Amino acid sequence: MLEFLQQLINGLSLGAIYALIALGYTMVYGIIMLINFAHGDIMMVGAYVGFFSIAVLGSNIFAALIFAMLSCAALGVLIEKIAYKPLRNSSRIAALITAIGVSLFLEYFTLFLLTPQQRVFPEAAFPLHKYQIGGLLVSNKDIFIFVLAVILMIALQYIIKRTRTGKAMRAVSLDREAAILMGISVDRTISITFAIGSSLAAAAGVMIGIYYNTINPLMGIIPGLKAFVAAVLGGIGIIPGAMVGGFLMGILETMVSGYGSTLYRDAVAFGVLILILLVKPTGLFGKDTGEKV
């Protein structure tokens, strides 16, 4: 039992990270029906911005987070304007291929610019402490990641449910034409969606830096893929689905590594995904007409 709880705790912080990334996938899908395959790479850029603001500018972890989130919000908006907007009325496959292109561009441009060399997240920015609580081992990193992710998710939920902008996002995702008739600017709403989704990814990137200690230009690929799977698991386009899917994915992964082998963890995680989707193709929270933002 204790072992199980320990794995659960380990899984929560990883799951929180996946959930944050999954939210961006699902929000963008909800509003323009595009799987933004560059999303994991935006997370990677966020990790680097966080790294450089700590290592070069000497910022503390919070300043690094804010800096990363703002930069990636701008990057996300820019990517949408340059790469996706011109294709808004083209076939979905054209946009999807473009997204893969943007993903490769971000990866290889970063490789070229920063070399493939791993960077070590400065220990000083976040000194590790471990606490023994009733036989369970909890680190301050786990707590930090989990609490911050939950705060960000609550903030997101507030924006979407309560603010005028959030309501506009939901309206556009439900019925674009009707939203325009209300006076809502679709362009602006899509930009905001990319900004929010990308800034959550950036936060996740900094968290991954803290969690694994090292970052590299290709670090966005696997977590990006897993977060995408998490979003599908929860029901693509459905926000609470992405959160639950992300946590499930993280917990599952640590459970498999803890009880089985790290060798199998990805295979098992993806296997479970396939099983769930066989039983419920629209994902855990999916309805035939679910809310999409």
Next chain:
Amino acid sequence: MLEVKGIDVYYGAIHALKGLSLEVEEGSIVTLIGANGAGKTTTLKSISGLLRPKNGAIMFKGNDISKVAPEKIVGLGISQVPEGRRVFSTMSVLENLEMGAYLRKDKKGIESDLENVFTRFPRLKERRKQTAGTLSGGEQQMLAIGRALMARPELMLMDEPSMGLAPLLVKEIFEIIKDINARGTTILLVEQNANMALSIANRAYVIETGEIVLEGTSEQLINSEEVKKAYLGG
């Protein structure tokens, strides 16, 4: 107030409106009647800016609005109650009404308009926390009308508000339209239900395959042999 001047609208190669013109005088109810596929919805979407005419102009209070961005049209004083209601299904009734007032900043005015909508449609008030998708067809139509009213429009475009409703509800909706007009909102009403539409309208246009084929006062059209044959079932 509104003057559509010879607009041509295309869907790709399909020529949906062929030099269509019509006029809506301030304070009146004007109806545009015609069979399914004649181009009624296309006409309203062009006025709302969702479709761009290739030629012609759409004058509203003296300005050509045919090149104005579609999300700006409602701010000029034109709201649309779209065909099929198009309420935001997973948003609450109250949120739907708030979206109608999306561009407005006058909090007090919005509050009082909300009260007016709730007075007009008590059923919406009872269900204001409920999601719009769970409402009945008639309630959704009322919500779509209420949502359009929340913009405090000078001109309201209504696309087949009676569609799919039971006869009693249709009557109720038409009473509401008359009342909205009596309180100062000009109305352009698109209908297949020619009988009902002509009974409340001041002027009417008949559209066939993208062209206006008849126009006149409602009385003139009710008594016209062509209209009787084609649209009034006799």
